[in-house]
Amino acid sequence: MAFDPMKVRPLFPALNQCINRQPVLFFDGPGGSQVTQSVLDAMSHYLGHFNSNLGGAFFSSIETSALMATARHIAQTFVNAPTADSMVFGANMTTLTFQLSRTISRDWQEDDEIIVTALDHYSNVSSWRQAAEDKGATVHQVRINETNCDIDYDHFNALLTPRTKLVAITYASNVTGSLIDVQRIITAAHAVGAKVYVDAVHYAPHRLIDVQALGCDFLVCSAYKFFGPHLGIAYIAPQWIQALRPYKVEPAPNNGPARFETGTQNFESLAGFIAAVDYLAHYSRTLDTQALTLRQHLSRSFDHYQAYEQTLSHYFIKKLLRYNNVQLFGLPHYKQRTPTFAIRINAFQPADIANELGKQNICVWHGSFYAQGLCEQLGLINKGGVIRIGFMHYNTFNEIDTLFEALDCYLTLK
Structure with a gap:
C-alpha cells in the first residue's frame, strides 16, 4: 500500500x-x-508538570531522570547504536560539533592532518579548521564533483594519508540533496587509522540511520529537521566514550555519555524528541497489527x-x-x-x-x-x-x- x-x-x-x-x-x-501536535503536547506536558533537574529525591526530578534515560534509549534505537551510553544531547548539531571538536582534537599535533569537504555545511568544516589551527595541524578540503554535486572521491583518496587524524563528511548535502557514499569514506579512513565524523542532519528526515552498519566513529543530527524540537543528538562509538577527555565543569560526572554534556539539558525538548520518533514509527503501526519493535x-x-x-x-x-x-x-x-x-x-x-x-x-x-x-x-x-x-x-x-x-x-x- x-x-x-x-x-x-x-x-x-x-x-x-x-x-x-x-x-x-x-x-x-x-x-x-x-x-x-503530539510533539507540542509532550513538551507542554513535561514543562507543566515535571520541570526540574536531575538527581533529586522528589517526584519531578525522578520523572526527569526517567525522561533522560528514555530519550537515550530512543536515540539509540533511532540510529541503531549498540548502547544507549553512546548517545549525547546538546543544543543543536553545530554546538555539539564545536564542543566535540575541542575534545577530539585535544591531542592533535603539528604534523597531523584533517580532511573536510567543500560539500559540507560549515558547522562540519569551521569547527575542525579552528580546532586544527589551535593545534597547528593541517586541514585539507575535498573538492566537489560539479557534474553531480557529489564529492570528488579521487581527490579524497589523494588527500588521505597515514597522518590523517579525522575525516569530517556529510551524509547528504543540505543544498543539493546529493547522497554521499559515506561507507566508502569510512572504510578508506579507517584503513589509515583516521576517525570519521558524519553530519547526518539533512539525511535523518529521509533515510533511516544505522551507525553500526556504517561503522562511523561519530554521527550527529538535529531533531528539528525530523519533525521534532530544537535539539542536537550525537552518537559516539563505544570505544571513544571513556577514551576521550571532554572539557567539563568540575566536579560534574565523568563517566558515560553525561561526561560530554554541559549544563542543564533541555528536558522539554527531550520529551518532544521522544514524541517525534514515535511519530516517525506511527505510519507502520497504522498498516497492520504486527507486533514489531x-x-x-x-x-x-x-x-x-x-x-x-x-x-x-x-x-x-x-x-x-x-x-x-x-x-x-x-x-x-x-x-x-x-x-x-x-x-x-x-x-x-x-x-x-x-x-x-x-x-x-x-x-x-x-x-x-x-x-x-x-x-x-x-x-x-x-x-x-x-x-x-x-x-x-x-x-x-x-x-x-x-x-x-x-x-x-x-x-x-x-
Whole structure:
C-alpha cells in the first residue's frame, strides 16, 4: 500500500492553517520541519508538570531522570547504536560539533592532518579548521564533483594519508540533496587509522540511520529537521566514550555519555524528541497489527516515506525539465538524492523569487545555507546563491503544482 500524506497531514497544526486567508505551503523542510501536535503536547506536558533537574529525591526530578534515560534509549534505537551510553544531547548539531571538536582534537599535533569537504555545511568544516589551527595541524578540503554535486572521491583518496587524524563528511548535502557514499569514506579512513565524523542532519528526515552498519566513529543530527524540537543528538562509538577527555565543569560526572554534556539539558525538548520518533514509527503501526519493535516500525515507515518522496522528486524534476531557463544543481533524477533541490532561474535573483513566493505563503529558502565551499566552487557566492526547494513526506503533488503556477511568470518553456 502506497504512502498517503493525507493520513499524516492532520497531525501537523502548521499544515492546516491559513495566513491572510491563504493556505501555507512549506517547502522549507531542509531548514527545519514542522512538528506534530503530539510533539507540542509532550513538551507542554513535561514543562507543566515535571520541570526540574536531575538527581533529586522528589517526584519531578525522578520523572526527569526517567525522561533522560528514555530519550537515550530512543536515540539509540533511532540510529541503531549498540548502547544507549553512546548517545549525547546538546543544543543543536553545530554546538555539539564545536564542543566535540575541542575534545577530539585535544591531542592533535603539528604534523597531523584533517580532511573536510567543500560539500559540507560549515558547522562540519569551521569547527575542525579552528580546532586544527589551535593545534597547528593541517586541514585539507575535498573538492566537489560539479557534474553531480557529489564529492570528488579521487581527490579524497589523494588527500588521505597515514597522518590523517579525522575525516569530517556529510551524509547528504543540505543544498543539493546529493547522497554521499559515506561507507566508502569510512572504510578508506579507517584503513589509515583516521576517525570519521558524519553530519547526518539533512539525511535523518529521509533515510533511516544505522551507525553500526556504517561503522562511523561519530554521527550527529538535529531533531528539528525530523519533525521534532530544537535539539542536537550525537552518537559516539563505544570505544571513544571513556577514551576521550571532554572539557567539563568540575566536579560534574565523568563517566558515560553525561561526561560530554554541559549544563542543564533541555528536558522539554527531550520529551518532544521522544514524541517525534514515535511519530516517525506511527505510519507502520497504522498498516497492520504486527507486533514489531520500535526499530522495525521505524524501518518500515521510512521505506514508505522514502518511496513517496522519490515520487515527489520525480514529479518535480519532470515539471522542472520542461523549462529552458532553469539550472538544477545536482542529479536530474530522483535516485541518489533526497527531495531537496537547488535551482537558479536565469535573469532573476534567488532572493527576489523567494520574496515573491513568500508573499503567497510559499516557503522556500534562498542563499548559500552555510555550504560555503560548495557555493564558492560553483561560483555562486557573489550571485545570491540558489533557491532551495525541499520536500518532506507531508508535502503533496498538488502543492508542487501550486508552486509551478506561482513560478510561471519566471519560467520559459523549451
